[in-house]
Amino acid sequence: MGLLKDRYCIVGVGETEYSRDSRRTTRAMAVEAIKKAMDDAGLGPKDVDGMLSYHQNDSTPSLIVGPDLGIRLNFWIDMIGGGSSIEALIGIAMGVIEVGMCRTVAIFRSMNGYSELRIGGTGARGAAPVRGQDLATRPYGTMSPGQAFAPSFMRHMYDYGTTSEQVAHVKVAHSKHASQNPKAFYKERVTVADVLSSRWIVKPLHLLDCCVETDNATCLIVTSAERARDLRQRPVYVMGVAGRVSKPRSDFAFAHGPLSRVAGYYAKEIVFPMAGIGPEDVDLTGSYDAFTFTTMLQLEEYGFCKKGEGGAYVSSGIIELGGKRPNNTSGGQLCE
Structure with a gap:
């Protein structure tokens, strides 16, 4: 991994408004955040061919969001996760670019974290069936x-x-x-x-x-240092990732x-x-x-x-x- 130091960069950032009543779908917010990140980097739909996201069954898949932006994906993953998922996805993006599976990757998170599915164990999450790992916690009040x-x-x-x-x-x-x-x-x-x-x-x-707890979507775009030299913003080089x-x-x-x-x-x-x-x-x-x-x-x-x-x-x-x-x-x- 040391050989990849400073060979990959974050070249664009996009985000929606942070609110508590977005009155929008996670699909619409994801599209906005990714489009803003692409504009920030100076990229068009044909320049992005990878997409990654994380969710807790509260978002919209990359395979739906990508085509909304005119992007045909060569690689995509939507993984279940919470904190530190973005760092993991940056590492995955570096890896798939390194082996030639795609060239530039948009990484997003979109959620109505207040108006729909709140993390705090209330509302729809609190009403979900008790199963799996929740059997060791929720029956005892840990929500x-x-x-x-x-x-x-x-x-x-x-x-x-x-x-x-x-x-x-x-x-x-x-x-x-x-x-x-x-x-x-x-x-x-x-x-x-x-x-x-x-x-x-x-x-x-x-x-x-x-x-x-808010409703919002955010996006980062990762690509190679070589490609980043021709883009709009000064790149942020990735020295290490975990x-x-x-x-x-x-x-x-x-x-x-x-x-x-x-x-x-x-x-x-x-x-x-x-x-x-x-x-x-x-x-x-x-x-x-x-x-x-x-x-x-x-x-x-x-x-x-x-x-x-x-x-x-x-x-x-x-x-x-x-x-x-x-x-x-x-x-x-x-x-x-």
């Missing part, structure tokens, strides 16, 4: 990601003395960043006191510790390793050697901020601070714009 993550967060607080006040600084930082982002859903800056006074969702998560890295078990996580460990512990052993750098060489980070606590745990596990020091790290000002290593400068999922 949402917040409930699933909470034991890891609580264990970190128990083991290392991490406080809700410290972790609330993640929301504070991201809200400052979002206040400068015209596309963010929540642009209002919040304080630590605001986070701690918001209502409980599941201990230790307050409402403002949780990400925003995605869908998992812990030994995702269901009974307590059976292997510290309960507060997240998959970044394993992913860092892939992505940093690929890129030929270490955490100390990174000036800007982007984290999966489904919750304030997930950002804190990820930054720890990737080595930006020592294990147990995440609370102090995120509350030090380092993750804010103007700090040593800003995180999620768009406002992230906590605000977008």
